[in-house]
Amino acid sequence: MDYVGTALAEMTMPQISPLAGEPIDRSDAERLAGVLKALADPARLRLLSLIQSAPEGEACVCDLTAPLGLSQPTVSHHLRILTEAGLLEREKRGVWAYYRLVPSAIATIAELLTPPRKRATKKAAR
Amino acid sequence: MDYVGTALAEMTMPQISPLAGEPIDRSDAERLAGVLKALADPARLRLLSLIQSAPEGEACVCDLTAPLGLSQPTVSHHLRILTEAGLLEREKRGVWAYYRLVPSAIATIAELLTPPRKRATKKAAR
DNA sequence: TGCGCATATGCAGGCGGGTCGATGGTGTTG
DNA sequence: CAACACCATCGACCCGCCTGCATATGCGCA
Numbered sequence: 176m177d178y179v180g181t182a183l184a185e186m187t188m189p190q191i192s193p194l195a196g197e198p199i200d201r202s203d204a205e206r207l208a209g210v211l212k213a214l215a216d217p218a219r220l221r222l223l224s225l226i227q228s229a230p231e232g233e234a235c236v237c238d239l240t241a242p243l244g245l246s247q248p249t250v251s252h253h254l255r256i257l258t259e260a261g262l263l264e265r266e267k268r269g270v271w272a273y274y275r276l277v278p279s280a281i282a283t284i285a286e287l288l289t290p291p292r293k294r295a296t297k298k299a300a301r
Numbered sequence: 302m303d304y305v306g307t308a309l310a311e312m313t314m315p316q317i318s319p320l321a322g323e324p325i326d327r328s329d330a331e332r333l334a335g336v337l338k339a340l341a342d343p344a345r346l347r348l349l350s351l352i353q354s355a356p357e358g359e360a361c362v363c364d365l366t367a368p369l370g371l372s373q374p375t376v377s378h379h380l381r382i383l384t385e386a387g388l389l390e391r392e393k394r395g396v397w398a399y400y401r402l403v404p405s406a407i408a409t410i411a412e413l414l415t416p417p418r419k420r421a422t423k424k425a426a427r
Numbered sequence: 428t429g430c431g432c433a434t435a436t437g438c439a440g441g442c443g444g445g446t447c448g449a450t451g452g453t454g455t456t457g
Numbered sequence: 458c459a460a461c462a463c464c465a466t467c468g469a470c471c472c473g474c475c476t477g478c479a480t481a482t483g484c485g486c487a
Binding site: 361362363373374377378381393395396397398 | 464465466467
């Protein structure tokens with residue numbers, strides 16, 4: 176579960192588009208699925224949303240447990256998964272651990288999913 | 302698990318951006334997570350990729366089992382999940398069931414994930 | 428130095444998901 | 458009409474994940 180941290184970087188450069196061109200490689204599919212798995216959870220989506228909309232774009236665990244309605248260990252667990260996936264970065268200041276979005280991370284996923292402008296691949300299919 | 306079929310449509314129109322503006326709603330998070338769950342699997346990503354890159358942009362189950370290395374029931378299972386998520390559409394012609402991508406589906410997901418150009422939501426963060 | 432708060436980790440229970448073999452339904456072919 | 462091919466569904470197994478409780482670690486403060 177730690178390899179996903181590098182997954183985004185590795186897939187970004189060679190401009191791998193799962194939904195364009197030739198079939199995606201098996202290992203690339205596993206890497207992309209790993210990152211998507213980190214996203215595919217209601218609690219984690221809400222965490223990302225909460226952190227993004229926080230005053231300074233950052234939030235500590237104590238600010239997130241209440242809005243989510245989940246226990247503190249569970250919130251830490253989700254934050255860990257998001258961080259290992261490369262979607263969040265953690266900064267410890269004093270007793271608090273502040274999390275903020277990695278700006279390019281989600282944009283990279285969105286790009287990977289976006290077909291490169293459908294360049295008349297097949298000549299107007301119907 | 303069938304509600305995800307409508308999830309995309311419902312989230313598209315109100316221009317819900319999980320990663321911009323105010324925190325995402327709980328039910329919206331569940332819907333988006335449902336669609337992402339359908340994507341977050343190596344076999345299903347490869348299925349989408351294989352179908353997209355097939356000669357006519359469509360493929361039947363018998364063409365997909367071999368490249369995936371999975372049993373026919375398993376492939377049908379994954380195709381079902383993708384179809385219910387609104388990512389694939391199924392057309393039965395004779396004995397064969399042809400699957401093809403729903404063009405706007407993945408693009409919609411990508412748009413939902415893409416932050417809308419960071420429109421100075423909070424006055425220059427930091 | 429000792430106490431308290433914020434966070435992380437371990438552990439366990441319960442549920443959902445991926446996979447396959449077997450089976451049934453349906454359309455094609457000889 | 459009979460045999461066959463393609464596909465969906467069912468039942469079952471196993472693994473991983475989400476969650477909470479209990480506990481450990483770390484930092485600041487009196």
